[in-house]
Amino acid sequence: MKLISDYFRTSIWTVISFILVIFLILIPLASFLSYSFFTVDGLDINHEFSLDNYKEFFIDEIYINTFVRTIFLALVVMSSCILLGYPVAYFLARYAGRYKYVILLMLIIPLFMSYIIKIYMMRSILGYSGLINKVLKMMGLIEKPLEFFLWNQNSVIITLVIILLPLIIIPTFTSLDKIPKNIIEASFDLGCKPFQAFRYVIFPIGFPGLVVGGIFVFILALGDFVTPQLVGGTSGFTYGKIIYSNFGMAFNWPFGAALASILLFVSVIIISLTNYLTKKLKA
């Protein structure tokens, strides 16, 4: 009897849990995917199946071009974050000694500090009469203020790197910090040169953290629409901004949903691919 009641109890838990996630997560996702097959009729949504939205995506060059350019932009942001973040995580884990957690905390705090403000202030740092130009001018390195920092792709990239950098540093640090010192010493005793020790011992152990951070940065950069809106100007628009505009001014929800479905599809492929690759590397 007890077994049956136990079984009954867990199954009620299961049912309730699934009802919750189905209503909060799965049905919204499904309704958004189904919207991508609808069309818009003035201010009404026409609930009939059609592939028009997807056709438009593939016919009108601007959408594919923007999508490819945004993927490229996200890749640049990710690689810059890795190039800047990895040495920092490495330094903290190996050399910072007892200050490492303090510095780590200092790097974490900005992550939670107002997203909008950071983007807004990047304007006054990168702008024509911004901080960077002023400093460069004061140092006598330039005569005329540089213009390539603001209202284009570069400003979007720089801003996203500043915002997302902690996301690379934290997981990389956590996996590098786990390496016991004696493993590194052992590799030296066995005749490794410093670079070899890094290449064959330290880097492989820290790699999973780097991948986790890299994926987060890539996905967030890919879907961002606020940064391009605020610092991107006319030439810095991204795929996310096009999706958002279909839900605002343009009021074409089904088409926006179709564009977002493509984004979803690509994100899922990338997440599962890296998941698969890291598992294979571990094995």
Add this chain to the structure above:
Amino acid sequence: MTKLENFTKYIMAILTGLIVAALYAPIVMTIFFSFYKSRKGKVNWDSFSYEPYTKLIFEKQILESLLNSLYVGGVTVICSVIIGFYFANYYHTSRGKMKELLQFIIFLPFLLPPIITGLSLLIFFREINLPRSLNTVVIGHTIFVLAIVFKIILNKLETLKPSLMESAYDLGASKIQAFWYVLLPNIKLSLIIAGLLAFTISLDETLITLFLIGNDTTWPIKLWAKMRVGFSKQVNASVTLILILTSFLVLLIATIISRSEKRIMY
């Protein structure tokens, strides 16, 4: 240490310093401009005043958006910690295979671009005719932070020995007593950490909120709207206050974590 290693070490130290400076530059500038005035890019060093902070009391819109944000954050904490605990406990105690699927679904809104979570809820609410309000924002935030809350509580549950709850039952505790007197004191800290983290994230959530907000505004949305006309000094002052609050929250979380780690060690 070789010379080369020493050299790379210093290069990395300088890079770390530069990056800390770059991460804080926008924040420091905001705080600076809440005290000083500038005209045409030149700072007027004599213009120090804390007047914007006292004037903030008269800025009804900003204060209202701040209150809305606190409301959303508070309710998000309550919802996400309760649901997160429920899922973590389910995941921890159940032996079925369904729990892996459940974990995967919980993590979806956290892993996918926020724009997708935002607009899928937007479309869902439209289809079920639920008007957008602060409460729809709460739903969005809860789903977004649920994965983190779930993971923190689950990590804690997994450190507890199964014998703990078993002995409570053996000694005659009812389910509620075992939960209240045995389980809850043991996982209390993880609930607090999860709640604080959920609150901190909710306070600044922008990307999902933009889709779900109705006629009310939360604080980040107010900033987003104000940005088109430029920031007044009162806005800068409100930013400074919120920055103090979030730094305090993060420091609090860090202190609790490091204290609880020490307690495990000894």
